[in-house]
Amino acid sequence: MDSKDRSSTSLDHPLSRRQLLVGFLSAYTASLIPWAWAQEVPNEGQAAFMALSAIIAGRQTLNPELAKRIYEALDRSEQDFAARTQQLVALIEEQKIDPLQLQAILDKQYPQLAPIPRKLATAWFLGVVEVDGQAQAIAYEEALNAVFVADVLKPPSYCYGAYGSWAEPPIPNPNTQSEV
């Protein structure tokens, strides 16, 4: 992993010639992932994985080490993971599928692709992947559900602060959104 590149997603693959992620994407998908212009990836399979990760996670800067762990775990446990992910990204591009509609459309019309976003979302949001039929925790503090609320909450089992600090009002970061 290039230590200078820690603020954005990239996968370690020294033998591949890197290209910008945006080069693998259509205009629609690229519009969901603004940082694709600055992101290098080694091949089409991993480009699709990162594009889909970005779509599911929602325009976030993604943790590169966690991205690597998730990719490796899913690539090992899911048959034809790279190919199916590419198919899925192509489908999203072709049909301009809104992330909020994605799972419902796949469940109904593309059952062979339906497990992919579910597993990817479980990995990113919860830090859990299933390998060889066994669920494994690959992230906790870095799972996105912890990251999304880190301005206010600590992951359970981590000390909140000095005794009594929880009696003070919570002060969310004003740059975050909590409204629906």
Place this chain on the structure above:
Amino acid sequence: MAENLSADFVVIGSGICGALAAYKLARAGASVIMLEAGPRVTRAQLLANFRNSPRRSDWMSPYPFSPWAPHPVYKPKDNGYLVQAGPYPYPAEYIRVVGGTTWHWAAHTWRYLPNDMRMQSLYGVGVDWPCTYDELDPFYQEAEEIMGVAGSAEEHPESPRSKPFPLEPVAEPWAMRRLRERLQPEYPVVGNTVARNSRTFGGRPACCGSNNCQPICPVDAQYHGGLAVDAAEAAGVRLIPNAVVYRLEHDERDRIVAAHYFDPDKQSYRVTGKTFIVAANGIESPKLLLLSTSERFPNGIANSRDMVGRHLMDHPSTSLTFDADEEVWLGRGPQSPSSINTLRDGPFRAEFSAYRLDFTNISRVDSTTQRLLLDGVYGPEFEKRLRYSAAREMNVKTVLEVLPRPENRITLSDRKDALGIPQPQVHYAIDAYTRGGAQDAKKHFTRIAELMGGTNLRFTPDDAFANNQHICGTLSMGNDPNTSVCDRYGRAHDHENLFFIGTGVLPTAGTCNSTLAAVAVGFWTVAHILEEQAGVPSGKRAATGAGAGT
């Protein structure tokens, strides 16, 4: 079998009740052997188990059961240990390890209300206790001082006390403060009495608000059975872990003379003693008695009148979840800090169940994540919805009273565990009395939500009662041997030197968690034993007796 294990006292079960009784006996100079079916565990390992669990929302996942000492596990699938005979499911949870189930608890340490102990006299339902609140007061105090109970006497006039709480109340989380401020004066929201350090106490630090009281406090800011075992061993108690007691043996005078246990390889051992204390929890204790049959006691030890295992009680809960109109962010500070206590007593108890209203402060992040994943919510919307629920979602639940009914009971099933020991079976129903309390609570649920500007109200269905794992009543104490298992001091009606300590002896459930009462009544039992044996124990000696070293 090379050993001849013997002691003044043999304590079966190393949970908080058994371990603290053993500690007291050892401190008084007696030799004590404590037998525990499960293995030793450490806080560090349990914490690592939690953080590494792929099922963190399943709080039993850090506590895998041992093949030789199974306990009920329901996720990811039911291990089938506790056999359900119906009609209503009773998915009890408890943990068979050294230190027992209080490794995993919210550390609520309520005293009963005096009226909880006079239900028959006052309201014509349930039973009266064979002892009084005032008699138990000093033993409550002693338990509170060992466990480091924090609370405000001013906030808790409902359970009178002759001495102050050992620790000042734990700092109130912001979310609970907002509830208190917005619900007053209609509903007084008060801090729970808890065995949680509000300052350094007992060599343990103050709470640091990690919101992980269950399944494991990472810093031992809560008292628990593991600490009780440490104290017992330091006082000279000999603990034998992985010792699955499967039979009590009696002599021709009906005195208990030995406990027989299997090790994990099913090697059998016989432990002799002068006095036996069964403290193996509200399900495992009656199971052991029912297993211990003989020609003279064909239905089991202490069971000549078929009372063992009956009168099973717990605290079923219904709840309301809603979204407040302000950001309160549950998950900062301890998990279970505040309650409304005004519905725990009153003339209505003649008609329907009293209840405590309990507010959670458990982080909503994990549960919301699970829901959003199930709904397929992806993209920026996930973060927005997660933050919304994490900030605004609140929950209030009932802690309902169950009356002691003989038909709610623990029996032996025809299934056997890995050692060939019959597994427990439960017969349970939730009657109209308890359901009446749940119905009554709904109007308060609604009003509480209104006062918090609540929207998106989600009531649990009428027939969906969650369980609180406060297993009591199955070894009830009472004056009448025809309706109870032991006398007012916990002594088996049928056996002079057999005593019971634990939540099983509590004759009514009240509306509060049962641990503190069980520890206090256990101390009352120990005090009685020591007084009765005045002069005994015969000087402290090695608990190993003639046969040292397993």
